[in-house]
Amino acid sequence: VNVLLVEDDEFKAADIAKVLTDSLPHAKVQRATSVTSALRFMTNQNYSLVVLDMSLPTFELSGPGGGGSPQGQGGLEVLRLARRLENSSPFVIVTQYPDIDLDGRDVPLPAASKALQRFGVDVRKCILYEFDGDSWRAELRECLSGMRGIRTRSKL
């Protein structure tokens, strides 16, 4: 199982990675921290799952000149381009923002996965990440266990 985690915040990435490794102990988790690096990973292969943040820098923060323009909707750029790169990976969005701005309209997360289908990609769920809440962990675990082709620890 190959999982791509696209997240620039170290703290949040560590939190999500913990859920991934707990639920998918044999998974190989790769990490991208910008829109550019995510797209470069996705040019090369399909993943069993891409866990995607919405707010991302354009480039790696550690690269020459820093991260470039911060993109609150950088995750959308990844989704838009995924189909064009013929990448058929399923996505789970894990964001700290309760809405996603689609064509100038704020779509609440529960309705967003359906709305994001317009990019021709398979968005399984949009989860609200909270620093001090656990519900997102349960949602992510539930989502992982419900995905075909991914065997979670409980099913092993």
Added chain:
Amino acid sequence: MRLQGAFTKLDASLKDLLVEKFSRLSIDIPHVYWRSRKSPTDVEVYRASFLFSEIASIAAWRCHINGLIFGDYFKAPGLEHEKMHRQLDEAAATIAAAPGRCQNVIEDLAAWEKSFLHPGSRLDDQKFLTAAVVTQSLRKLAQGSGADPTEVSYLLASIENLDLYTSVATLQKLLNTGFSHGSPLLCFILLEIIYRQVRTQDNELERRLAFMKLLNGGACTQIIDLFDEISLASTDTAILMARICTRPFLERLYLVMTSVKDVIETRLRICRWLLDHEVTVDDGLREECDALEREIANLDARSDLDSTRVHVDEESLREWFKLTQLVNVTRYIQTVLAEGPATDFGSLLDFYPGREKADSADEDLTVETQIGSEFLLVDIVDATLTAFALDRTFGLDAYLSRRIRHGTLSGHLITPVTRILTRLSEARDSRRHDPEADQLLGFDSLAQEWRKFLTSEVDQIRRDVIQIKTQDHPKGLIRATWRTTANIAHVDAMIGRIRNRVVETGGDYDIFSDVYSLCWDCLEQDLAQLRLYMVREFLPRAMRRLDDLCQRLSPRERLAASRFLHELRDTLEARVQDVCGWFIRPVFRRDQYGLKMLITSMLSTVRELDERYQFTENVAMSEDISLNRGSFTVFGDALFVLIGNAARHGKRDGEILVSAARVEGPDNFVLLKVTSQVSNPEKLYEGVSRIRSALMVREERVIDQAAVQEGFSGLRKLAGLIQRFRSPQVKLEAHVSEKELNIGFWLTLPAEITFGATLA
């Protein structure tokens, strides 16, 4: 209505006289419309044609042109049976079959185009007719009759304003034909024209993808090779493409660009290429080259500093300005030239309050004369400020949403708090059998409660406060308006400045930079409000809540938790002050900046951070020390750290003395001294110890990490910045006087920071 009533009551002979006088009006086309040219352009003739007396022939002429532009949507009776209609249709067909013949075909129509003008009249150009005829040619191409697609690309790229006349449906149809599929260049040009008409994110993406396809997986260094190759056959096409490759466009060529450095270097190469290839010299491009060179020079120093500072994408705003305000700007410039240099306008303040007070009953009699160039300029400012603030792609709101509201604010404020609480839990767990660990239990649960409160407060700030004030966000602190007394003074000054420059240059002056600068002027007060809100409302509220919660602890519990409690307070305070640093106006592209102005504004910014700061300030330096942009930015960051520390750790009502002087020698270095008083010897030794622990680090890594981890004290961040300079003259020294009870920081930096010269 009142006017009509008054007229009917007049004496009959007077009424006859008035009717006679005002029934015939002779209108000359104002000379200013010809400006410096000898002849009008064809679009000016089209616009003014209704003024000519040959009504029938003009109507037929306009019908033929409208027929070309609107195609099947425009049906004038019998139009298609006229000889001229067939002739124009044949011209369009010829161009569709052989785009290279376009110029000759259009020239052949010149006699017809000016048939109702005075014999011997000349047209300055035929751009309008060309676009209209080619619009018809595109319909034919979309139906399947095709020439060489590359030739068509060159033709489309060479025609100005084609997007104003050709429908998206036609372009889309052409794009979907097999004819276009074989030519990535034609696809790109068509998608560019579509994007100019309908600026959606989807259309923008399609255009970018088409460009990446043109590069065929190549690196960014190959972009110039591509332009060179295309310019061999069509310079117009290559120039159009180079113009499209603005910085925001390049930045989003994800599969081509690998870093910000790539983007800046590529844009610099493109600007230089444009300067070599364009016929007219563009000062804007030269300025951009200079700015990019300066940015490359500062890249290493800037990469890890304040990427969060409030920002509006100037390049995209400029693009928007060109696309949407061109007609208004032309009208404004023509009006200024017609008015001439001497006008006594006064102030907009005289006008706007009066209008608000006007009695609505008298409206039809008190028509105000908003016909001067000033009001045209105000309309341009109004539209630009709205886009500047609200545009969802490049405006301030987009930036706030993306960078500040969208996770970053809560991440910046809550993450360090969470880390401290995690350590608190770990400390408690690791000493499970230690009685002191039990004392931490109560504090742990209260601290978690406080974090929840903090999270909800930050969420409320994000949702309601850091917003542009609109009906949806009535508590938003950003008004982004020019209609305040202070801002109208800025507008008045800008009106005078632009008018003079337009007159001096005979209408060639580009007004964008002044309008852009005014937008930031209008925002200054709003940014100050945001800073004040964070330090005077949010921070005290959060601290009060923490104090209230701590009241529930027993004295023993409070003692056990005191270390964590202090850390939480200090961390939150430092982070809030960091956030205030985000709400500072960014630096513009100018060549030189005054150091004294920078010091004064930084003192005022720091003073706002805490109402307990009652320091007096003393700035001792000459006015004439100026810095280039790179140095201005570095000094700005350094001053924020040094003055911030002086205010925070120094005597609350003490003096902060800032002095600066040039260092003698050929290298143009500046020595900056920031000295602050401390209350007593204990505070002095505490300060020395703090400075020592901040700067005496064994591992390089600690300084590197400081850039992203350290809060407001910022000394390590500053040390990291200084380390990047090669010159041994660059240094930071701390001077402590036990006798005078003060601590001073002496910082030596170059006044000019340029590419490769002073930065490692």
